[in-house]
Amino acid sequence: MQTKKNVAIVGSGLVGSLLAIYLRKQGHSVTVFDRRPDVRKVEFSGRSINLAMSNRGWKALGVVGIEKEIRKLALPLDKRAMHVEGEPVYYQKYGEEGEAIYSISRGVLNRKMIDLAEKEGTQFKFEEKVWEVDMPNARLYTGESEKSNWEEYQFDLIFGADGAFSRVRHKMQRQSRFNYSQHFIDVGYKELTILPNEDGTHKLDSSSFHIWPRGNFMLIAMPNLDGTFTCTLFLPFEGEVSFESIKSEQDADVFFETYFSDIKDEISNLKKDFFRNPTSAMVTIKCFPWSYYDKITLVGDSAHAIVPFYGQGMNAGFEDISVLNEKMDKYGNDWQKIFEEYQTERKPNADAIAELSYRNFMEMSSKTADPKFLLSKKIEKKFAQEHPDLWTPLYSRVTFSDKAYSEALKIGDYQREIMDEVMKIPNIEEKWDSREVEEKIISLIRK
């Protein structure tokens, strides 16, 4: 057990509220600040309605005994359903029997986590925006605006869990030798809804993650418990087919009818959402160091914001917390050592999942419509099933294991080189499940 500290967490999002639960279990006094009102009291309208939770997220929830309760709120998706133009729906299993990613509402999850953190004795201060941090003295300043009178708070430790546009990080950026980069991609997103059937059931298969791959854009859909699907349209901001080019209801009709004719009946609703809902941007943010002596550290998106295409942002943020907790158990009251080892271990992993997430847009939006790519996945899967000691597919390593993301990236690149060779075998379409192919893979691994 650590000596009790007076701790502040800036941000009551998913990562901040989980951290509060961990710190209370370690016996600390915890105050969480959020600039927004209490999400339990307002209609939630934050970014992305639902999220995919996978192994790393569940593991972090399990350590503090809340996994079972949260699982009740989630729907398992064990496969991708690809809606390629002019073809029947094609299903691709994510992993082995029993493996799935879980669709969960962000609002429901966040409310539950805040409830649980409060039950553990966390104090929440909503509608209190942090404007300034005195880093050497662990002081926070909150107030109405940048120019208003500020309230001053003194703590022993401060955690920045204040998301992609973190104020705590903003303050850390003013140090010498602090590295920072941000990169916005040219693709934006907009959320749309598919309503349930009249009897309340889902209109599409509710145990699939639906993808409509269309080259440089795509539509995805994840089911919710209430029979709806939250769809996300990922589309370039500018260009021939882009958010900019869809100006009128008629443009939207033509767009949906041209590219998504299999959900034609939904168009009037999709179109309504299209003009009602905002178009949002996506950014990768990297920085280092994440901590300041034994006083301050960043967790979650404030340390590493990534594009959402692997469904790993929250999972990576939750993993930050379980790793931080391991370091607390290891180093006791030596907070500087805890923070240093935490950031050194997590940084390469955060960079790796940033890269993998960026690449997954290409995989989802165009490769899932490419028969060669689908065949290579089939070969890989068969080989992995027969030789689990020799091959774990990249997707499984990221999603269904807790092996380091950096290792997944490295091994994934090496596996891709092998599969590129395998796909060059003449008539691979006919002999994909032959002994020859199996032996070729083994020989390439042993090379």
Ligand SMILES: Cc1cc2nc3c(=O)[nH]c(=O)nc-3n(C[C@H](O)[C@H](O)[C@H](O)COP(=O)(O)OP(=O)(O)OC[C@H]3O[C@@H](n4cnc5c(N)ncnc54)[C@H](O)[C@@H]3O)c2cc1C
């Ligand atoms: C479209 C989209 C889809 C996604 N899908 C997935 C998915 O399927 N799976 C997955 O794992 N991840 C997903 N993510 C990523 C996930 O949303 C983030 O990684 C996660 O929300 C990060 O949590 P956080 O607590 O670090 O930050 P946030 O959730 O951003 O919370 C930060 C909190 O800090 C508060 N705050 C900010 N500034 C201040 C301040 N100055 N003072 C006080 N409070 C402040 C904010 O109000 C907010 O409540 C997705 C992201 C997007 C954009």
Ligand SMILES: NC(=O)C1=CN([C@@H]2O[C@H](COP(=O)(O)OP(=O)(O)OC[C@H]3O[C@@H](n4cnc5c(N)ncnc54)[C@H](OP(=O)(O)O)[C@@H]3O)[C@@H](O)[C@H]2O)C=CC1
């Ligand atoms: N990895 C990703 O791709 C992520 C993308 N986003 C995107 O970022 C945007 C903001 O997210 P969210 O916090 O949910 O929404 P909000 O718009 O409610 O909050 C954003 C707040 O962050 C601050 N901010 C600082 N710099 C920027 C910037 N360049 N763009 C936007 N806000 C900034 C502003 O606060 P202040 O008053 O201090 O200036 C602003 O009020 C959304 O468009 C979202 O899609 C968000 C998180 C992750």
Ligand SMILES: Nc1ccccc1C(=O)C[C@H](N)C(=O)O
């Ligand atoms: N949650 C997301 C949000 C946006 C874009 C993709 C996802 C995914 O989860 C993709 C899934 N992991 C896949 O590879 O099929």
